[in-house]
Amino acid sequence: MPIYTAPVDDLQFVLHALLKVSEQAIPGYEDLDPDVTAAVLGEAGKIATNVVAPLNVVGDREGCVLGNGIVRTPPGFREAFDALKAGGWTALDCDPDYGGQGMPSLMGTAVGELFSAANQSFTMYHGLTHGAYSAIRAHGTEAQKAMWLPKLVSCDWTGTMNLTEPQCGTDLSLLRTKAEPQADGSYRISGQKIFISAGDHDMAENIVHLVLARIPGGPEGTKGISLFIVPKLMVDDQGGLGARNGVSVGKLETKMGIHGNATCVMNFDDATGYLLGQEHKGMRAMFTMMNEARLGVAMQGLAQAEVAYQNAAAYARDRLQGRAVTGAENPEGPADPLIVHPDIRRTLMDQKSFVEGARAFLLWGAMLIDRSHRLGDADAEGLISLLIPVLKGFLTDKGFESCVAAQQVFGGHGYIEDSGMSQFTRDARITQIYEGANGIQALDLVGRKLASDGGKHMVAFFDLVKRFIKENEADEGLKAGFLDPLKAASKDLQAASMFFMQNGMKTPNAALAGSYDFMHLFGYVCLGLMWAQMAKAAEIGLGEGSGNRAFLEAKIATGRYFMARQLPATALHLARIESGAEPVMSLTADAF
Structure with missing residues (x-):
């Protein structure tokens, strides 16, 4: 069984020795003294190690199952999800007006690394919910915020983002899903979406889908796309759950990795939806989610590299193979541990130097987001917008590379499923693809961000x-x-x-x-x-x-x-x- 220990000491070093968070003039940061952050990270680390991580292999081997229109998550997932909810971990950096704890995004990102390293598939369920929360909070009416946000913050309801269709992935100008206006102000949503992470599951009372669709008569291309709130179950004016909406799961995708997350084909058949933001301004609203999601995916690349490195380093210290060329370092044993060999040291140092540098880069990026949102700092907003494609693309490319390198330390045992190293590599692979494939991140960086302003x-x-x-x-x-x-x-x-x-x-x-x-x-x-x-x-x-x-x-x-x-x-x-x-x-x- 793979191991995982939360890197609390390194997180504390980055937060306090490097970023000096409690000295920053950012609202909320004055409370982030070393004792507070150590307590938060220490407790999150215990849950990640003891509750979430043991389910990683379970999720990989059991996967999700679709039967009679219902998606069942792997054994233990629901109980672990309830534990996270009960501890308030899903609400850590959400608005207190809607039941959140109000901590900065910086702390949400730091804690997110721990949970993602422990079990990426599991953590995606509440991670995507946070994205839906952010989009509704930024673009919703007061009534919409009151209706949807408290339940999303608590994760009694979870959220998704529905962009991709069979004929269009990155090029959303080809999107076909339609939204027909109704007399009561709602819309009828019809179309099919694919690759929808956490599209359906049995861990929440309701699922709130954010769906891109076209209102007839709107402009061509991406300028004619709007964003809609489409619940799985209808919700009355008092927040009570009603009948099933016209939303169903067409199939579960069979994937290379993240087996514990339900990646769904979603069918919308005259489903009732509610406009979020302005007509034909859906791309702007969706990018509230996309930028947050891209930072989250950068974090996943780092997280998988961290847990893979931990296992590779432990294996290299214990596995006896050959003798050091400078003389036996374990003379009482039949061979020396792998870690005496320079090439193994090189492989581990590549991983360690990436992981620790990437963690600092990621948390600096999260601090820039807080500076932008909490202070209205336009310069911080411009800088993090420039860096987002670098964070997402570089950290996931190098994170996958690090997982492969960690697998290599195990030799043949790394290729055998019992070691767990294959799962880290397979789970890391998707991070280079979703939320904008890394080639698109590079084009965005050079084509748009470099010359911005x-x-x-x-x-x-x-x-x-x-x-x-x-x-x-x-x-x-x-x-x-x-x-x-x-x-x-x-x-x-x-x-x-x-x-x-x-x-x-x-x-x-x-x-x-x-x-x-x-x-x-x-x-x-x-x-x-x-x-x-x-x-x-x-x-x-x-x-x-x-x-x-x-x-x-x-x-x-x-x-x-x-x-x-x-x-x-x-x-x-x-x-x-x-x-x-x-x-x-x-x-x-x-x-x-």
Whole structure:
């Protein structure tokens, strides 16, 4: 059975030594002192480890079952879901006006990592509900908020997002689902949606579907799409449940991973729906969910990498194979543990340096969201909008890579289901695809976000890096191992940005052919910045004699590894970008 231990110490380091959350001038952050966050994360970690994680293998092997129009979740899921509800975990960062605890998104993201690492399929049920809550809170009328939000916050009702149709995935301009206006102000929704995560299950009294559809007579393309609230069961004016709406599950998808989550084909047959937001402005309302969901998927990529790494490191310490080339390190035993071998160390260091850097990047992103929402900070909003495709694309690509690397540490045993490593790899794979495939994230980054507001947010990022380097260049301990590599990587990112500025308009394929490399180049620089900042925080801790000395020394050593062995990848990505479109576009379509 795979193991999982909540990385509370590392989360605490990021929150307090790096981000200094209780010193931030963000409403609600003044309450986030180390004792409070340790208590929240510690309790969440216990539930993740003891209640949620044991069901991960169960969900993978048993899966969901559709029978007589009802979806049954794997054994134990419902009881665990009830435990999360009872503990208020589904309401952690929701509005107190609707029954939430009002904590910042930062804490919701930190706790979300623990639950997702323990059991990604299970955690998706309330994670998607949070997205529906956010969309209704942002775009709903006061009556809609009063009707739907308290039940979504408590997860007595859960939520979904319904975008994809058989003929359209990313290209929602091809969407066909219709919404016919009714005399009472409601709409009749008809159409089919596919790949709907948590589309139906037996853990909630009702399911609130947010559905994209077209009102007849509206504009063509995405400008004619509206968003609707479509409940599974009808709800009366007092919030009581009534008859079944015209919503049904056509089938459950058979998938590579996340077997414990019900991925459904949803049929809407004259289902009653209620307009959310304005007519033909559904994309704007849906993107309230999409941006939150993309940060959540970035978190999933990190979470699967974390749990896979924990298991690989434990296996490498225990598994006896061969002898160290420098002499036996376990002379009383028949062989040395795997971890003595440099290539195993390399594999583990790749994982460890990614996971810890990614955690810092993710929580910094969550703090920017809080700064944007709680302070109305437009600069923070612009910066996180720029970074969202990097977070989603880079963390899920590298998260999957890390899971494969962890599986490799096990050798043949990693390919056998009993080790559990296959599940981490299979579950991580979907993160690169859903909520906008990573190729689309790269196109969004280069095609839209890079030049947004005249490029001011990209300039702000470069200024942030330059300022950190300048402020710390007198620190010899940081300079060679951290600041110099960060400066070189940042220059690669600037050169790539300049290439797009000079070539993007006249040869757009040149920019688009390099977009994926740019997303990864940007991701490496972001993790490099995080590692440089963490190294400084660890140095301060060592100098003050605060914190666990071994932990802080390991933090610096891990950061040095990333800067020396991973960050130079920016030069490779720049070379690919500067090769332009010709190598990519030279073949005719029929030559493939």
